[in-house]
Amino acid sequence: MYKITIIAGARPNFMKIAPIIHAIQKTQKEGFELDYRLVHTGQHYDKNMSGSFFEQLDIPEPHVNLDCHGGSQAQQTADIMIHFEKELLAHPANLVLVVGDVTSTMACALVAQKLNTKVAHVEGGIRSDDWSMPEEINRLVTDSITNYFFTTSETANINLKQSGVKEDQIFFVGNTMIDTLLKQRPNFTKPKVWNDLNLEKQNYIVMTLHRPANVDEESQLKSMIDEIIAHTRDLPLVFPVHPRTAKILERLKVGHSRLHMLEPLSYLEFNYLVENAKAVITDSGGITEEASIMRVPCLTLRDNTERPETITLGTNELVGTDPENLKPYLDKLFAGQWKKGQDIPLWDGKTAERIVDGLKAISNER
Structure with a gap:
């Protein structure tokens, strides 16, 4: 059984991981030995994240909430690392999957690597080049210690290759946030x-x-x-x-x-x-x-x-x-002169399926 620990630290993270979990559950029914554990670090306390939030958006409840909210950036990073280290030691995984660019993303990637656990980053490679944004520091640190990258755009792929990431570490899959948007649009x-x-x-x-x-x-x-x-x-x-x-x-x-x-x-x-x-x-x-x-x-x-x-x-x-x-x-x-927009490659509602295909390929490397 290939075990994946999935990290979510804030409300948008859950919307990004929900389609991935649904795709994992589908592949489990098809007989593939892929299991997951969903860890909520509790980084952002959100009163709207009640049971109805999970129910409305068809998001699985986390297996555990580490309850690490409050404090400065440094305190929060340390708190998440301490609690997640205990969690990962108690529930070892073959791979830790982090999403986005919140403090939890960076902190849990650091813990995983120090425990010799591989890391995959969903939304790897995106850059604002603005180091005054905490999120940009989180992205840079996370990507510097990530083994596998699930990317949203060709721009992200180029950013990663320019920083020395090899082609076979990159999976260009699209945007899971759009999977959730397209699924929930009728609702x-x-x-x-x-x-x-x-x-x-x-x-x-x-x-x-x-x-x-x-x-x-x-x-x-x-x-x-x-x-x-x-x-x-x-x-x-x-x-x-x-x-x-x-x-x-x-x-x-x-x-x-x-x-x-x-x-x-x-x-x-x-x-x-x-x-x-x-x-x-x-x-x-x-x-x-x-x-x-x-x-x-x-x-x-x-x-x-x-x-x-x-x-x-x-x-x-x-x-x-x-x-x-x-x-x-x-x-x-x-004046009615705004651009109309066009399709963005792979932002089609099938990103999570491509991520799970990537996870299956990674699991076969063992």
């Missing part, structure tokens, strides 16, 4: 705010802001929101607010009759809003992927992106963090 749920605000298709804008570069400097955040309000005509702005952003906005007393600040929404409710919006204004990498697949115009308030395919092939544009950059992009949107 998107109209949120209460739809009727409360009398929203209409393509007649409102969805906003999300959470990155420190945009929200930690109060004058920057206020200027950005002022510019958004100034150049979005008469459209409602629907803004599910990250808790840390909410505290700052409260201090700034930011408000406008068209700006509707909400509690964070569930995955199915949020993507219902995105799918039907005129556009999305965000600083989230994951949302740029989902918006591109749903062909919704996306304005990203960042100076760089680790997902360039959402710009070259998708519906995303990199606006930057200067609030004055927004107007020409919004003018283009309202």
Whole structure:
């Protein structure tokens, strides 16, 4: 039996690993000896991650929660490493599979290698080249000690090869987040705010802001929101607010009759809003992927992106963090001149099947 320990540290990680687990379960039914153990490090406490979260999205409950949340980056890394070392010693594996770029990804990869356990990284090779982002450090460290890479794009493949990774270590498979999106799209749920605000298709804008570069400097955040309000005509702005952003906005007393600040929404409710919006204004990498697949115009308030395919092939544009950059992009949107987007290679809902094919090939190397 080939045993795989799968690591998830935050809510998006579960959405990325759910299709992989379903594909493993399918291959088990076909008689292949592949087993998994799902470890939640508990890195991000999320009140929306109740039993209904797992049930709604058909995500298996973790076998264990290490409950490592809180503290500084260093404290959290150390806490995860200490707890995961005990976990892996108690439940040895042939391979540890990490996803994405959270602290858990890096910490568990380090523990696995020090216990002579091979590591595979789903979403390996993506780069923003911005070392001020904690996620970029996590990516660089994880990929420097990874044995096998499951990649989302040709750009990621090139990044890895340029850093010395060999061709036979790379499996170009696509994007598991899109597997989940395509599977759940028929289940998107109209949120209460739809009727409360009398929203209409393509007649409102969805906003999300959470990155420190945009929200930690109060004058920057206020200027950005002022510019958004100034150049979005008469459209409602629907803004599910990250808790840390909410505290700052409260201090700034930011408000406008068209700006509707909400509690964070569930995955199915949020993507219902995105799918039907005129556009999305965000600083989230994951949302740029989902918006591109749903062909919704996306304005990203960042100076760089680790997902360039959402710009070259998708519906995303990199606006930057200067609030004055927004107007020409919004003018283009309202003039009906936004790019339509096109298919992104292997973002087709079958990524997890290709990952499991890769895992079967890796297991045969023993």
